[in-house]
Amino acid sequence: MVDRTPGGAGDGDGIRTFPFPVDLSVGGVGIQVGPMGTERTWHAEAPLHRVHRIDFHVVMLFTEGPVRHMIDFAEYEARAGDLLWIRPGQVHRFSRTSEYRGSVLTMQPGFLPRATVEATGLYRYDLPPLLRPDAPQLAALRDALANLRREYEDTETLPLSLHTAILRHSLTAFLLRLAHLAASSAEATRQHADSTFTRFRDAVEGGFATNHSVSAYADSLGYSRRTLVRAVRAATGETPKGFIDKRVVLEAKRLLAHTDMPIGRVGAAVGFPDAANFTKFFHLHTGQTPVVFRAELR
Incomplete structure (x- = not known):
């Protein structure tokens, strides 16, 4: 990446969090812009292919691809001309096999005023x-x-004060374009999704921690089970049960990675009061026990 940071801290879950290296940016300002390359890293002691966090924004614009990159336990494949936007606190990991070529922007939180952040x-x-x-x-x-x-x-x-002011304006112009693209992409996805699936997805998001029953979701939404199956399969290629289980697994992974909660408490937080049943469910869907999954991140 652009530069190496002087250190990184753990968050109590074994995953290191690396701060924005203000002292290594040109002029000490709160951004960096430069070429991507496999020879760079956030820190000499932290290979990029290890799971880690950063406390700043990263935008990568690729000139070559495909590039595989994990963000918050989801795998993304970027092609030439694509962008990846990683936000502070997200768990991510660079691919061992992909070559990262293009431009990268990193930005420290607080560099832009609140109104611009919201816009x-x-x-x-x-x-x-x-x-x-x-x-x-x-x-x-x-x-x-x-x-x-x-x-x-x-x-x-x-002078530095004017240089920084111009950087903020130039950065704002770029981010406004990027934000419009992100919002448009999300809206296009929503418009193409069947309203039945959208309601189901929202219901699962609000209830997956306690409700894993397809029939219960269908009843609460006023659909037949068959209608729900058709809508979810058309939108995602999955069954409703598969969609629910996938969301439960994602949340379990996040809790295992981000917290020191005992395995039993993680299971209870995603709807499994019995730790043994949670371990069986997690192993079925990931091929690993929760203990092994957590250990591999540390």
Whole structure:
């Protein structure tokens, strides 16, 4: 990546969190812009292929692909012209086999004012991390990022206060384009989804910790089980039960990775009062026990 950070801290769950390296950015400002490359890392003691967190934003614009990258336990495949937007606190891991080529922007939280943060959706964790702009959008994003990089590297023509102000404006222009793309992508996904599935998905999101029953969801939504099966399969290719189980597994993985909760409490938090049943369920869907999964992240 752009530079190496001087250290990283654990969050009590064995996953290291690496801070934004202000002292290594040009002029000590709160952003970095530069080329991606396999020879860089956040820290010399933390290989990028290990699961880790960062406390800053990362936007990668790829010029080659495909590149596989894990974000919050979901695998994404980016092609040339795609972008990945990783937000602070998300667990992620770089691929051992993919070559990362393109440009990368990193940004420290607090570099932009609150109004800009809200306008650009910097903390919209509901938006997709993988973005695929069309040709005009990609050209505009490339131009905006190239301009931002020029301003970032130009430390001679203006005093630091003006240099930083211009960086904020240039960064805002890029992020507004990026946020529009992210919101448009999410909206397009919603428009293509059947309303039956959308209601089911929202119900699962609100109830998966206590309700794993397809029939119960169908009854509460006023659908027959057959209608629900058709809608979910059309939208995702999965059965309703498979969709529910996938969400439960994701939450269990997050709790195992982010917390020191005992295995039994993790199971109870996702609807399994009996620890043995939780372990059996988790192993069935992941091929690992919760203990092994947690150990491999540490």
